[in-house]
Amino acid sequence: MKKTLLMVATVGILFVGCGEKQPAPSNSPDFQCKQENVLAPKWTCVPEYKDSYAAVGFANKSSAGYGHMRKVAVADGRSNLAQEIQTEVKDKVESFTRSTGIGKNETVDKVTTAVSKQVAKVTLNGSKVVDTWNSPSGNLFVLVAVDKNKVNEDVKSTIKTSFKNDNALWQQFQSKNALEKLDKEFPSN
Numbered sequence: 001m002k003k004t005l006l007m008v009a010t011v012g013i014l015f016v017g018c019g020e021k022q023p024a025p026s027n028s029p030d031f032q033c034k035q036e037n038v039l040a041p042k043w044t045c046v047p048e049y050k051d052s053y054a055a056v057g058f059a060n061k062s063s064a065g066y067g068h069m070r071k072v073a074v075a076d077g078r079s080n081l082a083q084e085i086q087t088e089v090k091d092k093v094e095s096f097t098r099s100t101g102i103g104k105n106e107t108v109d110k111v112t113t114a115v116s117k118q119v120a121k122v123t124l125n126g127s128k129v130v131d132t133w134n135s136p137s138g139n140l141f142v143l144v145a146v147d148k149n150k151v152n153e154d155v156k157s158t159i160k161t162s163f164k165n166d167n168a169l170w171q172q173f174q175s176k177n178a179l180e181k182l183d184k185e186f187p188s189n
Contacts, residue, residue: 036135043143047080049130052145053088055080061138069140070132077144078124085146089155126150152186 033045047054057077059069124146131143 035141036137036139038136040135040141041131041133043131044133044141047143049143049145051149052130052147053081053085053151054130054143054145055084057142057144059140061140066140070129070142073132073140073142074129074144077129077142078127081127081144081146082124085151089151149188152188155186156182156188 031042031046033040033042035044043049043054044056047056055077057073057075057080059073059076062069062072127144127146129142130145133141135141
């Protein structure tokens with residue numbers, strides 16, 4: 001009797017465990033974005049905008065008014081966008097750099113960080129709010145985006161300028177082949 005109850009309980013647990021519906025992945029057409037337990041625009045969960053780098057900015061409802069909330073949300077969105085661009089640029093630039101020394105003489109991290117920060121500052125000037133959404137509680141979400149082609153052009157320009165002026169970059173970007181690969185990695189029109 002105990003064995004039968006144990007087996008029935010085990011089978012019951014398996015049915016319950018297997019019956020739970022997993023949320024659809026964000027790239028699935030069935031994906032539903034929820035903010036504050038209500039359906040929200042997909043971009044509030046997965047910031048995407050055509051041929052652009054995109055990020056979400058957020059501001060809590062404020063008695064200072066909508067204008068203040070918009071400034072806070074846009075600043076938050078641009079900060080998130082800058083981090084995304086810096087990460088993307090650093091990853092791509094590092095694939096074209098090599099260490100020019102060992103230990104304390106190694107300059108790769110310093111160079112890629114400087115390039116990515118400079119590019120992020122320049123490209124944020126071209127960023128813009130492309131969508132907004134107010135949650136039921138009055139919080140503001142904004143989608144901030146900047147064109148990928150603009151970012152890629154800024155990256156190439158910054159690297160080429162540094163390439164001509166900075167001996168460490170000259171050593172790291174050691175051949176014309178590296179620049180050709182850079183053009184492929186950062187395509188632009």
